[in-house]
Amino acid sequence: MERRGRKETVITLIIMIIIAVVIVSWITGLWSCDMGRKDLTEEQRLTISDYINSVSVLVQQSNKISYNFFNTINKIKEVSREELDKELLDIIEESRIILENGREINPPQDFEVAHGYLELVFDTRNRSYVDFKPALFNALDDLDLDISTTQITNTFLYMFMSDELYLYFQDRLKESGDNIGIGNLTVIDSTVLQDRSLTSTQNVLGFISEIKAVTKLQERRGVAVIGDSIEFDPQVLNEQGEYWILANGTEITVAIKIENQGNVAEKDVDVILTYKSEDNIADEKSYTISSINPSDQKVVTFSGLIAYPGRKCELTITAGPVPDEVLMTNNSLTVKFMMEN
Structure with missing residues (x-):
């Protein structure tokens, strides 16, 4: 019951963050609609095109990091503990670079709110990778299984939240384009949590048990x-x-x-x-x-x-x-x- 309570707290926090972002988006959307459509100069169109291209590159890199993360976890029986530690550190560093590069992008006028969503996406993904590594090794070292299970569950919840936020980013990006006369403005899809059942504490317990059984074979x-x-x-x-x-x-x-x-x-x-x-x-x-x-x-x-x-x-x-x-x-x-x- 205690673990369920902690999970419900995290889910409530996630819902509150999403609701807050939606409210900000709605208010900003009303302001954007009041401005109406406007003719764009060639320079403005090029600026928006460059922005979309820059975002697409970062999102592709983020997708690749997710693939590498789950690939590392799936091949845990084939690598030593030292190699596992190094690969997870590499993933954390690559995610941190994406987060910083995303923050350095200067979004075009009328795209500031959409970009705010994207920064939240990269921030929650980076946080999930950072928190996962110590939680995993705590579980492997048989340190307080209850705490490490909650920690790992929370990292997967962060991934889930980042995927939901990315959907809001896509919608807000399209809406920002519509408001200035650019129809069907889209960017590539992005989903990092490959198995949503991992947001369940019980499923994470099974996940940890399987990993612990496999890692014993590494000796x-x-x-x-x-x-x-x-x-x-x-x-x-x-x-x-x-x-x-x-x-x-x-x-x-x-x-x-x-x-x-x-x-x-x-x-x-x-x-x-x-x-x-x-x-x-x-x-x-x-x-x-x-x-x-x-x-x-x-x-x-x-x-x-x-x-x-x-x-x-x-x-x-x-x-x-x-x-x-x-x-x-x-x-x-x-x-x-x-x-x-």
Whole structure:
């Protein structure tokens, strides 16, 4: 009952803000109608056109930020906590820049009230992103779930309010255009809250529970060398005891698959090949996998290994380990071979 009361308080506040804005808009609309239509100079029309273009750019950027926000939340199982923190900070910074750029726009005469709506839109959206980050990490850290649930619900309510305010902005923009003789003045649509059910505290509780269950899987990290995927060029002809027999050639190329067996996308995974013959002639080559997602496999190829026909040789391929990896028994593969004379 206490949570419901807090939610009703927030909703009441939102309704009061919208009603206040509507009253201001109505009063200003009456003033605009009294002025009547007027002929616009070419310079005035260009000023209005530039204004619409500037607003459209900001709104497109705002839409993109919303997409990135929910995309970040939806892929939480694929990123570490540090990456999640960085991505949310980037979203907050990009939203802040849009808010500041919106405030710096000087609206044309008769469009001041419409622009006021737009500033409210960007302000509430920025506030939602700013408040969401600490609320999310409070929930993940098991700090007062009741408070963090209310905080996250309020951030989604801010998003909902910004979408409603944007509709008022569109209507007021069109009305301002009509008042000065420009019909059908429009700007692109904008909706940031993709799932309106998230304005419900109960649904947010489910949202938090799902995220907490998924983030526990982030602790499992590890890469592996897939032994049965190894391929040689020249090809393997047969086996003699523990040695593979390769066809004759002047150089050797080895290809093998590396798999991400954890639940976290890994970056900059080092793969090392050590090669030596029975005469202690040794060589080492390395390759770095720039990124590999959970359960994905990447083929790593090492070329230019000198062939030593008739000599016993051995190579070892090692992947990783990656940070916080626990199981490392499958990180390396050793193969013994000989090349035909």
